[in-house]
Amino acid sequence: xxxxxxxxxxxxxxxxxxxxxxxxxxxxxxxxxxxxxxxxxxxxxxxxxxxxxxxxxxxxxxxxxxxxxxxxxxxxxxxxxxxxxxxxxxxxxxxxxxxxxxxxxxxxxxxxxxxxxxxxxxxxxxxxxxxxxxxxxxxxxxxxxxxxxxxxxxxxxxxxxxxxxxxxxxxxxxxxxxxxxxxxxxxxxxxxxxxxxxxxxxxxxxxxxxxxxxxxxxxxxxxxxxxxxxxxxxxxxxxxxxxxxx
Amino acid sequence: xxxxxxxxxxxxxxxxxxxxxxxxxxxxxxxxxxxxxxxxxxxxxxxxxxxxxxxxxxxxxxxxxxxxxxxxxxxxxxxxxxxxxxxxxxxxxxxxxxxxxxxxxxxxxxxxxxxxxxxxxxxxxxxxxxxxxxxxxxxxxxxxxxxxxxxxxxxxxxxxxxxxxxxxxxxxxxxxxxxxxxxxxxxxxxxxxxxxxxxxxxxxxxxxxxxxxxxxxxxxxxxxxxxxxxxxxxxxxxxxxxxxxxxxxxxxxxxxxxxxxxxxxxxxxxxxxxxxxxxxxxxxxxxxxxxxxxxxxxxxxxxxxxxxxxxxxxxx
Numbered sequence: 014x015x016x017x018x019x020x021x022x023x024x025x026x027x028x029x030x031x032x033x034x035x036x037x038x039x040x041x042x043x044x045x046x047x048x049x050x051x052x053x054x055x056x057x058x059x060x061x062x063x064x065x066x067x068x069x070x071x072x073x074x075x076x077x078x079x080x081x082x083x084x085x086x087x088x089x090x091x092x093x094x095x096x097x098x099x100x101x102x103x104x105x106x107x108x109x110x111x112x113x114x115x116x117x118x119x120x121x122x123x124x125x126x127x128x129x130x131x132x133x134x135x136x137x138x139x140x141x142x143x144x145x146x147x148x149x150x151x152x153x154x155x156x157x158x159x160x161x162x163x164x165x166x167x168x169x170x171x172x173x174x175x176x177x178x179x180x181x182x183x184x185x186x187x188x189x190x191x192x193x194x195x196x197x198x199x200x201x202x203x204x205x206x207x208x209x210x211x212x213x214x215x216x217x218x219x220x221x222x223x224x225x226x227x228x229x230x231x232x233x234x235x236x237x238x239x240x241x242x243x244x245x246x247x248x249x250x251x252x253x254x255x256x257x258x259x
Numbered sequence: 260x261x262x263x264x265x266x267x268x269x270x271x272x273x274x275x276x277x278x279x280x281x282x283x284x285x286x287x288x289x290x291x292x293x294x295x296x297x298x299x300x301x302x303x304x305x306x307x308x309x310x311x312x313x314x315x316x317x318x319x320x321x322x323x324x325x326x327x328x329x330x331x332x333x334x335x336x337x338x339x340x341x342x343x344x345x346x347x348x349x350x351x352x353x354x355x356x357x358x359x360x361x362x363x364x365x366x367x368x369x370x371x372x373x374x375x376x377x378x379x380x381x382x383x384x385x386x387x388x389x390x391x392x393x394x395x396x397x398x399x400x401x402x403x404x405x406x407x408x409x410x411x412x413x414x415x416x417x418x419x420x421x422x423x424x425x426x427x428x429x430x431x432x433x434x435x436x437x438x439x440x441x442x443x444x445x446x447x448x449x450x451x452x453x454x455x456x457x458x459x460x461x462x463x464x465x466x467x468x469x470x471x472x473x474x475x476x477x478x479x480x481x482x483x484x485x486x487x488x489x490x491x492x493x494x495x496x497x498x499x500x501x502x503x504x505x506x507x508x509x510x511x512x513x514x515x516x517x518x519x520x521x522x523x524x525x526x527x528x529x530x531x532x533x534x535x536x537x538x539x540x541x542x543x544x545x546x547x548x549x550x551x552x553x554x555x556x557x558x559x560x561x562x563x564x565x566x567x568x569x570x571x572x573x574x575x
Binding site: 017018021022025028029032033094095096097098099101102103104105106257258 | 307310311312313332333335336338340342344346347348349350351355359360362363364365391407
């Protein structure tokens with residue numbers, strides 16, 4: 014694998030977000046929604062606790078909605094405009110291209126996440142939070158965003174149509190969140206064996222994200238997200254190989 | 260002469276459709292191979308397989324000695340490719356686009372700057388370097404694609420319809436550019452513009468229904484025309500019947516065709532030989548005075564139709 018190729022692809026893709034208003038619109042919407050969910054849904058002030066739990070707890074749901082908007086263009090646009098033929102006849106491997114694009118989208122999401130720093134300042138001003146837990150929260154949120162992006166990137170390779178890519182990614186992401194949600198697990202626990210229920214729940218982003226965002230940085234949760242990302246990116250490369258010319 | 264592109268028994272089937280079916284040819288350094296054929300004949304599919312974008316159903320492609328299946332990166336590094344329609348990243352400017360291509364091609368620093376400058380200069384896009392590509396005209400977009408293909412001075416160029424959609428002046432410029440580069444490269448261009456056969460190509464491959472129907476020089480292609488070396492002649496005194504009978508009696512004439520009073524008669528030679536001199540001598544010797552006399556080279560459009568339509572009928 015050629016690291017500089019990955020870097021060049023990533024740089025181009027990252028700048029691509031800012032070539033159109035998409036990046037700014039996305040960042041503004043993201044900040045508005047995180048702010049709204051922290052103060053009005055998460056009741057940041059009413060709780061009276063110096064932590065960012067209200068901020069992080071709704072991230073999975075925000076990501077289900079917003080991450081597909083970032084990932085949908087990654088490959089469907091290349092396929093629609095035909096530039097994929099140019100990209101895939103440059104002396105790079107498919108996986109370098111997949112990884113470069115994914116890292117660009119991930120870096121962009123990371124930027125949007127970091128721009129929430131005023132909340133961190135606020136909570137430090139108002140009280141004395143455990144900044145280790147807050148750091149863990151950001152790390153967990155970032156890893157989870159990577160998981161959603163990898164799903165979205167793979168799905169966007171399946172179609173030339175960005176709207177279809179958006180909707181399919183949203184549904185796929187929803188599956189990965191819902192499988193850890195109480196109501197869904199209750200539905201299974203009535204009749205399915207406990208091992209299956211555990212398996213379903215252990216596949217959920219929610220389960221692993223909750224653990225990390227509570228400040229428990231467990232190697233298994235980190236590995237979970239790392240392997241989700243790798244599996245989906247690997248599938249992404251296979252899809253590109255098989256369907257790039259369609 | 261070194262072989263730069265070697266293609267053997269190349270085939271691509273899409274389900275039951277045999278888009279390319281057993282194509283073989285090779286291109287040497289210094290050659291400009293004109294790839295002709297009707298739309299849907301398999302030109303673009305063949306080019307996509309040479310450049311490693313499509314995986315062949317069977318057959319081999321070697322570019323500068325590298326096999327496209329076992330060493331695709333080396334193949335891609337040694338060629339410049341202008342895909343059909345010259346796709347590019349619409350929201351980039353030609354400047355940032357070419358710099359991105361230079362990065363991927365492994366150029367950096369001064370070398371990169373020079374390569375971008377050189378390619379922009381050759382493709383004549385210097386005046387639009389900082390406008391988003393999506394705002395450029397079709398001609399400029401095509402030339403941005405061309406600049407991208409020649410940027411790293413590759414030994415092999417694959418250009419899919421490089422002059423499609425350009426106006427006559429732009430076509431002329433692009434042909435000049437290709438001719439200038441021809442000496443030290445192996446170039447394949449696909450086209451269905453027959454005038455480019457003479458303007459550009461040192462050799463032609465005609466493909467129809469996924470198979471090679473002709474492989475030879477432009478001159479050989481012309482020679483396949485029934486008009487090749489035919490002579491149009493008109494004489495002053497209009498005793499047409501007598502003149503026709505006289506022409507038919509000549510032993511190097513196979514057939515004649517009456518055109519019109521002004522244009523006279525078209526005389527077809529035996530076995531495509533050159534008969535201009537003999538014919539004019541024979542006519543004068545018999546006391547006619549010649550109004551006009553000229554030889555035809557052969558008509559590419561007619562040859563093209565004959566080759567591609569016959570193969571379509573043969574294929575069914």
